[in-house]
Amino acid sequence: xxxxxxGSLVDALRCLPGVGPKSAQRxxxxxxxxxxxxxRNLSRVMAEAMERIGRCTxxxxxxxxxxxSICSDTRRDDGLLCIVESPVxxxxxxxxxxxxxxxxxxxxxxxxxxxxGPEELGLDMLEERLDTEPPQELIVxxxxxxEGEATAYYLHKMAEARGISVSRxxxxxxxxxxxxxxxxxxxxxxxxxxxxxxxxx
Amino acid sequence: xxxxxxGSLVDALRCLPGVGPKSAQRxxxxxxxxxxxxxRNLSRVMAEAMERIGRCTxxxxxxxxxxxSICSDTRRDDGLLCIVESPVxxxxxxxxxxxxxxxxxxxxxxxxxxxxGPEELGLDMLEERLDTEPPQELIVxxxxxxEGEATAYYLHKMAEARGISVSRxxxxxxxxxxxxxxxxxxxxxxxxxxxxxxxxx
Numbered sequence: 193x194x195x196x197x198x199g200s201l202v203d204a205l206r207c208l209p210g211v212g213p214k215s216a217q218r219x220x221x222x223x224x225x226x227x228x229x230x231x232r233n234l235s236r237v238m239a240e241a242m243e244r245i246g247r248c249t250x251x252x253x254x255x256x257x258x259x260x261s262i263c264s265d266t267r268r269d270d271g272l273l274c275i276v277e278s279p280v281x282x283x284x285x286x287x288x289x290x291x292x293x294x295x296x297x298x299x300x301x302x303x304x305x306x307x308x309g310p311e312e313l314g315l316d317m318l319e320e321r322l323d324t325e326p327p328q329e330l331i332v333x334x335x336x337x338x339e340g341e342a343t344a345y346y347l348h349k350m351a352e353a354r355g356i357s358v359s360r361x362x363x364x365x366x367x368x369x370x371x372x373x374x375x376x377x378x379x380x381x382x383x384x385x386x387x388x389x390x391x392x393x
Numbered sequence: 394x395x396x397x398x399x400g401s402l403v404d405a406l407r408c409l410p411g412v413g414p415k416s417a418q419r420x421x422x423x424x425x426x427x428x429x430x431x432x433r434n435l436s437r438v439m440a441e442a443m444e445r446i447g448r449c450t451x452x453x454x455x456x457x458x459x460x461x462s463i464c465s466d467t468r469r470d471d472g473l474l475c476i477v478e479s480p481v482x483x484x485x486x487x488x489x490x491x492x493x494x495x496x497x498x499x500x501x502x503x504x505x506x507x508x509x510g511p512e513e514l515g516l517d518m519l520e521e522r523l524d525t526e527p528p529q530e531l532i533v534x535x536x537x538x539x540e541g542e543a544t545a546y547y548l549h550k551m552a553e554a555r556g557i558s559v560s561r562x563x564x565x566x567x568x569x570x571x572x573x574x575x576x577x578x579x580x581x582x583x584x585x586x587x588x589x590x591x592x593x594x
Contacts, residue, residue, distance in 0.1 A: 201446075204434050204439065207431030208409075208423070210419075210420075224443070230405075232444075234405040234436075235436045236436075238433075254399055
């Protein structure tokens with residue numbers, strides 16, 4: 193078991209997020225003992241994905257084509273443009289909502305101290321898109337962190353200057369959450385952002 | 394993000410034990426966004442491991458060679474033979490102890506109902522080894538489950554018939570464990586297997 197090839201496999205598996213030495217060992221042995229076909233398939237698909245998957249030229253999402261499937265889908269609504277930080281956010285929104293508009297993926301958030309400015313986020317590309325094909329509504333879905341808020345603010349300015357209406361997804365107490373377990377910042381925000389209540393609306 | 398190649402990668406990652414749809418997604422995106430080199434390397438090593446790693450012809454451990462590194466290490470003690478259920482157990486013992494003897498990997502445990510008899514565990518191979526090169530001591534390190542105990546009993550009989558002394562690793566309260574949190578079976582076993590106590594030994 194101290195052999196080089198098995199050791200290399202265990203080491204290589206550790207590039208996966210959340211996989212430590214014990215899990216990597218367990219994964220390697222599982223594949224070798226019970227699922228070689230799965231391992232071969234994973235190896236094949238991964239090699240292909242690493243080489244071929246790039247960025248959509250329009251929305252910067254991950255895709256192996258020039259345009260991702262969302263950008264090339266003619267049935268989607270060009271009037272709604274949702275701005276997210278990362279490809280995972282696109283997946284999350286697609287899985288959870290019935291949103292049928294377009295996306296733009298920033299691949300990060302404004303963070304001048306880390307050298308991430310508007311250009312790194314492709315905001316020049318977005319600006320051009322807002323100029324040439326302005327949507328009716330820009331939906332800002334950056335994460336509610338300090339940098340995410342700064343990014344949202346920047347996006348708001350950008351859209352406002354072009355007369356595009358901007359919305360931001362709601363932040364507050366999660367459904368099913370209980371007030372006593374919610375962190376103070378979220379609760380304070382939820383309290384401050386209270387909305388008029390019309391039962392049965 | 395609904396593209397086929399990315400979807401295939403997420404699906405393929407799910408062959409890893411303990412990886413559900415969300416983790417697979419996170420792994421795929423992590424590799425694509427931050428560690429393509431790691432992904433390429435993993436793909437390469439995995440392909441090689443799946444093809445080349447087989448069984449050691451002497452101890453049945455996993456290796457890409459005819460003999461594993463432990464069996465081919467001439468400095469190890471032929472007089473001690475440790476019987477374990479799986480390659481993970483070899484790794485665990487090697488990492489935790491200073492054991493310098495040999496191993497034999499059963500790759501399972503006796504379970505007649507599942508069709509796992511002595512032959513499936515390579516016990517004929519082990520029997521031949523005990524006949525031709527008998528060790529001084531056979532250390533039985535099967536897991537303390539019903540099947541593991543049955544296997545231990547079988548191994549004991551086999552060694553006894555050849556006049557080889559047999560030992561079994563100790564089972565009881567884990568170090569650092571507290572009696573009140575130990576399960577009843579373990580505690581009862583530990584109580585029954587109490588040993589004479591000589592402080593400072």
